[in-house]
Amino acid sequence: MKIIVPMAGRGSRLRPHTLTIPKPLIPIAGKPIVQRLVEDIVKVCGEPVDEIAFIIGDFGKETEENLKAIAESLGAKGSIYTQDQPLGTAHAIMCAGPSITGNVVVAFADTLFRADFTLDSNSDGVIWTKRVDDPSAFGVVKKNADGFITDFIEKPETFVSDEAIIGIYYFKDGDFLKSELQYLLDNDIKDKGEYQLTNALENMKNKGSQFTSGTVNEWMDCGNKDVTVETNGKILGFVKDDEQLQSSKATIENSEIIEPCYIADGAVIKNSTVGPLVSVGANTVIEDSTIDNTIIQEDSHVINAKLTNSMIGNKAHFDGKFSSVSIGDYSRLD
Incomplete structure (x- = not known):
């Protein structure tokens, strides 16, 4: 299993704290956000993780070494890739192209989660979701009666579903994902001005992939000061008996x-x-x-x-x- 972590954004909504370090390295209850994220993913994967690939901006050598150390603490190799331009989620993931193979989890380092399910690695893909009050700011999924995802919609302007994609995905066939992401880039296929992962997911579904959703109990944002402080408090409550x-x-x-x-x-x-x-x-x-x-x-x-x-x-x-x-x-x- 490999984990791909796009985290190249500068975290402008969390300034001034992100002027000197990237947002995913802001500590929450004593650990960097990204460390807590990958630790929680490892818990639900159900199989060993052999590589964690981080896609970063120009964050400097110290940050790179810190990220590699986080991967090594979980028994995995840490790989570093760079995204020079913010061209969308599909572009960000493809920056780690050499590592996208086999069983892959993609996790954007914007949020933390709590979940009590174990990942079914026999599924073609699993999309982590959470019901939200205002889905217009998120990518959302629609599902059929059997629980399989029928549609992926990026930031719908009219209501189609309140089941929001939280930014964590599992793919049984990383090479198939990579080929669909590359197709978007090669053919300059954009949605709302960017290369979107949801377009690749839609293409994979149309070619036979069956995706299910993994519903999380808590989805915690770290986008600005207020929600980061709130998330810190929630995490302290969750881990007080375990750490x-x-x-x-x-x-x-x-x-x-x-x-x-x-x-x-x-x-x-x-x-x-x-x-x-x-x-x-x-x-x-x-x-x-x-x-x-x-x-x-x-x-x-x-x-x-x-x-x-x-x-x-x-x-x-x-x-x-x-x-x-x-x-x-x-x-x-x-």
Whole structure:
């Protein structure tokens, strides 16, 4: 099994936090978004994953090494490909062409999910879906009475289905997928100005592939500050019984920690109330503060704060009584 992870977007809606690192490496409950994504996919695959291919922009060598390390931690080879231009989902996937062979899962690194099904690798394909209130912003599927997908529609302007494609797909025949993606590129077939994966799926279906859907219980976005903080809180709740969230190498003095919280190695918390739903990065110092529902990354200093629904980046300094903030890396407010 191979996992293909397109993640070349700059994450502009999450700025300033994505000015220094790509969005999929933003930590959620102490782990990068993309790490949690591939870990959850490995859990439902039901068979070993031998390669994880990441499609990135110009993110630098450090990011590439971090991604390879994530793959290796799951017993897989990490491969790096580059997408130079944002030309659509089909184009993004094809940037990893050499790795698209055999059993393949394609997962866009925009969201996290929770699911309790095991992937049926005998199926031609499985499309992860979730029912949504407003399907016009998503690709959606229609299904027949037997549960097989009959139509793939990209961002429908009129209602056809509320079963949205969340951006995770399984293909039994990666080579067939690759040939249909290449057909779109070779013939300049676009939808809404871009090369769309849904067009390739429609062609595969018309040539005999039978796709089913895998419905997820939770679909969590990390597109902007508010939903990323919300996702952090949900993940803390999901993993609090399975992961060690509070490091024994953190220093807690005259403070109350209201679980669930993630507190990393070297964190120092003094004279404060922290939690619930707070993630504190390595070597961050919090003093004389009350903080809930917030992400604070590494090597930052927060004092005299009363924060909720906030994000503070790496190596930031915050001194004040603001109630909701989003401060990027190396910023200072005092």
